[in-house]
Amino acid sequence: xxxxxxxxxAKGKSIGFVPTMGALHDGHLSLIRRSKDENDIVxxxxxxxxxxxxxxxxxxxYPRDIEGDREKLEKSGADVLFIPEAxxxxxxxxxTRVHVDALSERLCGAFRxxxxxxxxxxxxxxxxxxxxxxxxxxxxxxxxxxxxRRMAEDLxxxxxxxxxxxxxxxxxxxxxxxxxxxxxxxxKAAGAINGALQAAASVLRSASGTVPEAVSAMKSVLDKEQxxxxxxxxxxxxxxxxxxxxxEGKEKLIAVAVKIGRTRLIDNIxx
Ligand code: AMP
Numbered sequence: 562x563x564x565x566x567x568x569x570x571a572k573g574k575s576i577g578f579v580p581t582m583g584a585l586h587d588g589h590l591s592l593i594r595r596s597k598d599e600n601d602i603v604x605x606x607x608x609x610x611x612x613x614x615x616x617x618x619x620x621x622x623y624p625r626d627i628e629g630d631r632e633k634l635e636k637s638g639a640d641v642l643f644i645p646e647a648x649x650x651x652x653x654x655x656x657t658r659v660h661v662d663a664l665s666e667r668l669c670g671a672f673r674x675x676x677x678x679x680x681x682x683x684x685x686x687x688x689x690x691x692x693x694x695x696x697x698x699x700x701x702x703x704x705x706x707x708x709x710r711r712m713a714e715d716l717x718x719x720x721x722x723x724x725x726x727x728x729x730x731x732x733x734x735x736x737x738x739x740x741x742x743x744x745x746x747x748x749k750a751a752g753a754i755n756g757a758l759q760a761a762a763s764v765l766r767s768a769s770g771t772v773p774e775a776v777s778a779m780k781s782v783l784d785k786e787q788x789x790x791x792x793x794x795x796x797x798x799x800x801x802x803x804x805x806x807x808x809e810g811k812e813k814l815i816a817v818a819v820k821i822g823r824t825r826l827i828d829n830i831x832x
Contacts, residue, residue, distance in 0.1 A: 563690055576601070589699075604693065619742075659685045661708045695723050696722055701737070704816075735754070758779070779795045783795055788821050792819050793819065798814040
């Protein structure tokens with residue numbers, strides 16, 4: 562992969578890189594298309610990274626469809642598909658971990674200890690392997706984009722991190738490989754996630770709306786949905802620090818993580 566990148570770079574070509582865990586949907590493909598618009602060569606990777614899953618998480622049952630992925634990537638204009646094996650990424654003796662302080666501990670980090678070190682480590686490695694000009698990530702995983710931007714800047718990786726809008730189903734549910742776990746009733750219930758984000762947004766857009774009012778509007782939408790088994794967080798945050806937002810200040814991140822049955826789903830919007 563490094564050699565392939567070097568060859569293209571030597572010819573003056575720009576490389577756009579889209580790292581994924583596969584089971585691709587239109588959200589992933591929107592990143593491929595954006596990368597195609599902005600670069601000469603598009604490299605996609607499919608790697609279900611064991612380091613970012615906790616011991617009781619869904620690593621073993623995470624959806625995998627490499628043939629389907631290959632076809633979708635080809636149709637969307639990807640030029641190179643990189644599918645490393647875990648033993649190539651983490652050979653015997655592997656001992657290095659990349660950890661982004663503070664940002665990794667907030668929001669999802671509080672519920673998934675070690676997750677963002679796993680993400681930062683693998684993305685750092687993938688960027689060093691693919692050597693892209695630009696790398697593309699979805700806003701759907703907002704905290705991930707913040708952690709990766711920090712890591713890339715702190716470690717002088719020399720890549721432009723591009724964040725692309727969240728692609729949604731017609732009913733507003735954010736596309737996710739994990740939506741495949743949902744039964745029909747659960748999928749309907751998952752509509753409450755976007756409903757809660759919109760409820761908070763409409764409070765904050767009104768002239769007198771406060772952050773606590775927005776948070777309680779969100780919670781009341783989520784509480785009404787019987788199939789939501791756990792609300793991990795639902796709140797309004799500062800998009801730079803991920804700490805709780807004050808009423809003053811410009812841009813705000815409204816973000817949610819819930820469980821529906823065993824399936825953990827996240828979503829967010831910026832206003
Ligand atoms: P994943 O395969 O879940 O690791 O996702 C790979 C990339 O696709 C990440 O940058 C995600 O943020 C992005 N992505 C996942 N779902 C969506 C979506 N619905 N819209 C936009 N980007 C997404």
